[in-house]
Amino acid sequence: MILTVDIGNTRIKGAVFEQYTLVEFFVFEVEELQKKIENILKKYPKLKYLVVSSVGNLEKAFFLAFESRLKVHFVTHNDAFPFENKYATPKTLGIDRMVLAAGATLQFPGQNRLVIDAGTCVTYDCIDAKDNYLGGAISPGIRLRYESLHNYTAKLPLLTKELPNDFIGDSTVKAIHSGVVNGLVYEIDGFIDEFKAKYSKFIIILTGGDADFLAMRLKNTIFANSNFLLESLNQTFQYTINND
Structure with a gap:
């Protein structure tokens, strides 16, 4: 399972996927982020990846704190893209x-x-x-x-x-x-x-x-x-x- 998180300019959105199927969708504020991710990990213990896309100012270190529990990937310009x-x-x-x-x-x-x-x-x-x-x-x-x-x-x-x-x-x-x-x-x-x-x-x-x-x-x-x-x-x- 994959947890995707999008850090926007005004709010944070996330979703849990089983392959290509969206299982659950989340919207929350920055100050709720740690608690929300903790709750998601408890609810979906089979999560294997945390994938982050960010245009906001949230520090990467926050997400890296979860590396002991699942693989963390930040989408960058160096990734492979299909275009x-x-x-x-x-x-x-x-x-x-x-x-x-x-x-x-x-x-x-x-x-x-x-x-x-x-x-x-x-x-x-x-x-x-x-x-x-x-x-x-x-x-x-x-x-x-x-x-x-x-x-x-x-x-x-x-x-x-x-x-x-x-x-x-x-x-x-x-x-x-x-x-x-x-x-x-x-x-x-x-x-x-x-x-x-x-x-x-x-x-x-x-x-x-x-x-x-x-x-x-x-x-x-x-x-x-x-x-x-x-x-x-x-x-x-x-x-x-x-x-x-």
Whole structure:
């Protein structure tokens, strides 16, 4: 069994896998991490590997403390990946984006893939049908958009995400919701339209913490899976140990 852990910018997500089957999913805060992992190890004594992907600042030493109980693997740029990295600055490509690209490559072979991760940032990653990672785009996520409107203006309130009823907001609060949510929806649909115009036989994958919130608003057909990163982390690790 494999425990995958993704250290994001705002929270930690984990999942237990039996080969390629997701057994249980977890979400927790940094201060809960040690207790949560201890509980997971007690619940699943057959766990053999702890696989960590991190874009956050958590120290590796924390996970290495579990080495006496299972094998710990940190996903790095030096791992084997199932795509050719065409990024102009490959070492600056986030591990989370590489894992998502690997998952898309392995799960949807022979297709052009666009992976959209709607989290703290919204990332767009393109992998062509020949398994070349081409690059993509990065923009602010929903929470950052709300916070920036509040932090960089004198009077706009800090709101939490809410689906607007219309694209025309008849109050300041409704106008902010429309601008943030509809603005991001239009952005995502625009990227998808550009991708569809350039490639045939494609798959659009939407994941991340805001995936379910956004999915129903998009006009384009997508494959929405909020757990795609953790599934991809499991698939990437299994690919790595089979191709070392």
